[in-house]
Amino acid sequence: MAKKKHVLPGFRTSVGWTVTWVSLLVLLPLTALVGKTASGGWEHFWETVTDPEVVATYRVSFGISFIAALINGVFGFLAAWIFARYDFPGRRLLEAATDLPFALPTAVAGIALTALYSPSEWLGQYLEPLGVKIAFAPAGVLIAMIFIGFPFVVRAVQPVIEDLSADVEEAAACLGANRWQTIRYVILPPLLPALFTGIIMSYGRAVGEYGSIVFISGNIPFQTEITPLMIFQKLEQYDYTGAAALGFTMLLASLVIVLIGNRLQTWGNRFRKLA
Amino acid sequence: MSIEITSLTKSFGAFPAVNDVSLKIETGEMVAFLGPSGSGKTTLLRLIAGLEFADKGEIFFNGENVTMKNANERKAGFVFQSYALFNHMTIFENIAFGLHVAPRAKRLTKEKIRERVLSLLETIQLSGLENRFPVQLSGGQRQRIAFARALAVEPKVLLLDEPFGALDAKVRRELRTWLGEFHERTRLTSLFVTHDQEEAFEVADRVVIFDKGSVQKIGTPLEIRSGTSNTFVRDFLGLDI
Ligand SMILES: Nc1ncnc2c1ncn2[C@@H]1O[C@H](COP(=O)(O)OP(=O)(O)OP(=O)(O)O)[C@@H](O)[C@H]1O
Ligand SMILES: [Mg+2]
Numbered sequence: 001m002a003k004k005k006h007v008l009p010g011f012r013t014s015v016g017w018t019v020t021w022v023s024l025l026v027l028l029p030l031t032a033l034v035g036k037t038a039s040g041g042w043e044h045f046w047e048t049v050t051d052p053e054v055v056a057t058y059r060v061s062f063g064i065s066f067i068a069a070l071i072n073g074v075f076g077f078l079a080a081w082i083f084a085r086y087d088f089p090g091r092r093l094l095e096a097a098t099d100l101p102f103a104l105p106t107a108v109a110g111i112a113l114t115a116l117y118s119p120s121e122w123l124g125q126y127l128e129p130l131g132v133k134i135a136f137a138p139a140g141v142l143i144a145m146i147f148i149g150f151p152f153v154v155r156a157v158q159p160v161i162e163d164l165s166a167d168v169e170e171a172a173a174c175l176g177a178n179r180w181q182t183i184r185y186v187i188l189p190p191l192l193p194a195l196f197t198g199i200i201m202s203y204g205r206a207v208g209e210y211g212s213i214v215f216i217s218g219n220i221p222f223q224t225e226i227t228p229l230m231i232f233q234k235l236e237q238y239d240y241t242g243a244a245a246l247g248f249t250m251l252l253a254s255l256v257i258v259l260i261g262n263r264l265q266t267w268g269n270r271f272r273k274l275a
Numbered sequence: 276m277s278i279e280i281t282s283l284t285k286s287f288g289a290f291p292a293v294n295d296v297s298l299k300i301e302t303g304e305m306v307a308f309l310g311p312s313g314s315g316k317t318t319l320l321r322l323i324a325g326l327e328f329a330d331k332g333e334i335f336f337n338g339e340n341v342t343m344k345n346a347n348e349r350k351a352g353f354v355f356q357s358y359a360l361f362n363h364m365t366i367f368e369n370i371a372f373g374l375h376v377a378p379r380a381k382r383l384t385k386e387k388i389r390e391r392v393l394s395l396l397e398t399i400q401l402s403g404l405e406n407r408f409p410v411q412l413s414g415g416q417r418q419r420i421a422f423a424r425a426l427a428v429e430p431k432v433l434l435l436d437e438p439f440g441a442l443d444a445k446v447r448r449e450l451r452t453w454l455g456e457f458h459e460r461t462r463l464t465s466l467f468v469t470h471d472q473e474e475a476f477e478v479a480d481r482v483v484i485f486d487k488g489s490v491q492k493i494g495t496p497l498e499i500r501s502g503t504s505n506t507f508v509r510d511f512l513g514l515d516i
Contacts, residue, residue, distance in 0.1 A: 168359050168360075174324055175373030177373075185376070189363045
């Protein structure tokens, strides 16, 4: 087969570097994790990952995260839209605030949220009589996950909205499209890949989140315990292979999420491929 | 469709981009807006399409006051200099867009839409490209697609903002001739903005010359070239050289 000629210079070198770098940074630790998991034997692995208390945590870590990611998809999109399209006093401040969860130590976020929603605190004291329980309940986990995942959607989508040119919207209007049709058929489709990226990143972040959740969740077994907490508990009990087994399970699940995300992006990008 | 504009003014900040313009365009006319950069040609065209709203003055389509109507109610066929094609849709979907978003009661059947799109592709001499995406076409081809897309909904007026501005001289001349013939055939009321005098004088029935947001001169190409005492117009057209 003839050697393929690449338009970009330094193709080989760049690919070489990328592969080496990714291997060192990502693949090596993952291999170690798999090795550690395997050293515990199949039975121990299966016992650990199917323990009913652990299985209940999957529902929280993967299920509630998913709901949080979808909510972030909707509201992150709206925020990105508003930041990109409207100027109002305090916009910059609000934008900076959106980014805060990126930089904030997660424990700080956890403490802040707990301080807000605990039954005896700020908001909590008014919600409690209404029968709304947030802290030490699944709703608290959801709120923490929304909080930390929100900026991913905004940051992924906003630059793409800013890049949209107004003329296609104007063209659609002149062709008789109402505002809703313009959004549905003209504005949204080119934004989908970025929106998917944002949702997947926010999902991934929430699945792996530990610090901001463990305070507000109250870690109630079978209710608000998350998988990373299980891993932490195993480590505390010197059950390293058990921790690795759970880590491995999360790894597989995350891989599936990332792959699905990639497929969605490819699908959303299909018209660009042809360029 | 006839278009009447009365004392139309539009300012951006304190600066009047269109300043007290009155015009009457008859049904079937092809009118060119000519003038230096920044003289307000695009703004006037956008005001007519409903993409901008006037500070003062009124716009009538066939005697009906449309000043307060939105672009999607006025449905002027607008062709942008940048083409403004929908990059995520095929050529077919681009041209069919206006037909797809029509109110249910007025919407054509799938077969009728297909028929119309294919016949438009033939009109613009691009048959067979319906499954391509805009990025796979040349500039001149894209411009013609934009044109077909605007025509698909059978607009009563065609507004063209420097439709051939981004094309090379040869393609420009070809499309200009084609546009002239198209107008001869359909007599669709058309307004087009241009920098190019030759283009304006060759294709248009009447030419409107703008400067600083105001109309300097209106007339047939012949009237304008023979005898005007307006110094701006003489200067702009290079009549004294
Ligand atoms: N959205 C806007 N905001 C502020 N100023 C604007 C806006 N659109 C146009 N202008 C100003 O209005 C004036 C007229 O602009 P317009 O685009 O109508 O000129 P034009 O005759 O089409 O010029 P050109 O031949 O360069 O396209 C210009 O001075 C321009 O800077
Ligand atoms: Mg212009």
